[in-house]
Amino acid sequence: MALEKYGTAYTRISHTASSSSQNVANLEEMPSHLRAFTERELTKAMKVTKATKIGDGLFGKVCKTVVKSLEHPKHRIEVAVRYCTCSYQVKPTYQEYALQVKVLGAINHPNLVRLIGYAYNARMLVYEHMPNNSVFHHLHSSDITPLSWNMRLKVAHDVACGMAYLHEASNIQVMLGDFSSSNILLDENWNAKLTDIGVAPDQNDERIFSKKRKHPTQYAAPEYFYTGRLTSMCNVWSYGVFLYELITGRHPQDFNVPKGGDILVEWVEPYVKTRNFISIIDPRLEVYSMESVAKLSSIAQFCLASNPIRRPKMSVVLNLVSKIVASISGTLEHPKKDDDPIKDNGKKWSLRALFCF
Template sequence: MVFHCRCFSFSENEEIEYGTTTQTNSETFYTACSDLNRSEFSNLTEKPSNLRVFTVAELKAATNNFCRSSKIGEGGFGSVYKGLIKSLEYPFHEIQVAVKYADGVLQGHKEWVTEISVLGVVKHPNLVKLIGHCIDYNKRGIQLLLVYEYMANRSVRDHLSAKSQTPLSWNMRLKVAQDAARGLTYLHEDMDFQIIFRDFKSSNILLDGQWNAKLSDFGLARSGPREGLTHITTMFAGTMTYAAPEYIETGHLSTKCDVWSYGVFLYELITGRPPLDRSRPRNEKKLLEWVKPYLDVKRLKLIIDSRLEGKYSIKSAQKLSFIASRCLRKDPKSRPNMSEVLEMVNQLIAV
């Protein structure tokens, strides 16, 4: 099994840019407590957290000393290991976890803090559960660890990949669309504060053992604009091929940027193709440009993922394409809110 998230699953076809910098002098490192207090999510850190604080010894034991056979993912910020920890609720039971280990001094410390700030407080069935965290001070410097629930069925991107031996069925794709919309709606509208995911994409949507989809990797998340404002202005960070045009061009970030990313994702579900595929002919490399001529009723079936082998409802595909197109309107004010998107997806599945 492979656990994928933004930090640990990079595709050569994805353009990633980060708007954060990391100091390499350990003397400049803020402790977890001071970092959390300085975090823009300070309104969250005031709320009670149920996160477990692990020792390095506990996590070494859980992962067989981070041995190679326990490794289930690797990427820009280190490695992910599968492990077993004791349940606090049932002391004689063990639960499977994924341990994200950031190698090197201060590697990804801001993302580590943000993950704790957000996932330590927010709870939803369609968000990956963060179980706990750990800081390891050793001769190499400071290593940062996060412990998540284990997601047995990998990422949605894995199953949409041409290399996948288990392509998602059409009904499963609709369920994934619904689960993801539920997660984003919760972040945007269902709390007394607003969170912008900022890096919504198929590799950050993981599937558990029952094939429920959950949003993962909140290292780039930002709190929403203050009341009365439509957006915040910030340096770009995220995945370029999923990013809304206004965010790329002006740095204006709002929940409507997540809505745009969701629209890109819907066309990914429909076609099975990533947003950018450099291996294809020039006019097919960029997904959103390639699909444009095929969005009428008669031609849509020409771009639906061939691995579905015709096992889908064309009416359902048309409606999903319509929802995607609404999410991808250039003017962010013209895009629906995620609650409206969720309602449209719910109605589609109910038919």
């Protein structure tokens, strides 16, 4: 197994997959479909466009800038540039960086933020820009209209699609170590995509891993607190927490509420046991289906089984979420650019494929 140490997620790759990380590391060339930028090209672009910093986490900053399109040289496209550095001064070697580029270039899915290119000497990664911010932003910012219930169901489905692909359908089995609503971004058509996927060849480097293990997020499965071992079932638990975040509009852990209500999965438990779902639904929602709330809560409980063996695979979760979406409407249409998916305007949105991996 391999554990990422320099991205914002600790990502494991299974050597039992049909294409192992070791085989990827032995490739001599970068993926041909990725664009090779120079450090000068990106630095100049960011200077000219007065690049905006859109992320600044433990493992490096992310800036939005504009570059020339290769397909249409007169056109320019917005991109997000990530610097592969961190506050602990642990930088990837060029071999580790090359491995990350090759793996990210090998995985491809509509619900994963797409890697566009790289700047090898500068150890930069260039991604597609996601203009509609993160799901966290739309759930927890007080100055904007919250996501509608239909949109939350779509997000739940999109995320399940991306995770099922990473776990079970890609040539390289990937598990996310920093799953959170802030790492789920929305594109121009309000499709949800997972971001911050990274890799590294050595799981024994404790320089960052030990710090991360001591301070796991409230999305982390109970067994991860004790062992620090990341598995696909840890991701399933995280998804269950996220479903309750969508249902309630509350943070997984809220330090601004009294003890006893600060941990989301503990707060919902007595209401779920008595099927008092009206008490946990986000009070800002005006239109929603109580039946679909109950069904989504049941899936969350399935994912939050204390025994990892009893948790479902993500393909099973995707199947269950798809059935909820299908029960709401036979055909849900994707929102158009002139639609407002934040507000529930009565339109139905379609998911191009309920089983999309």
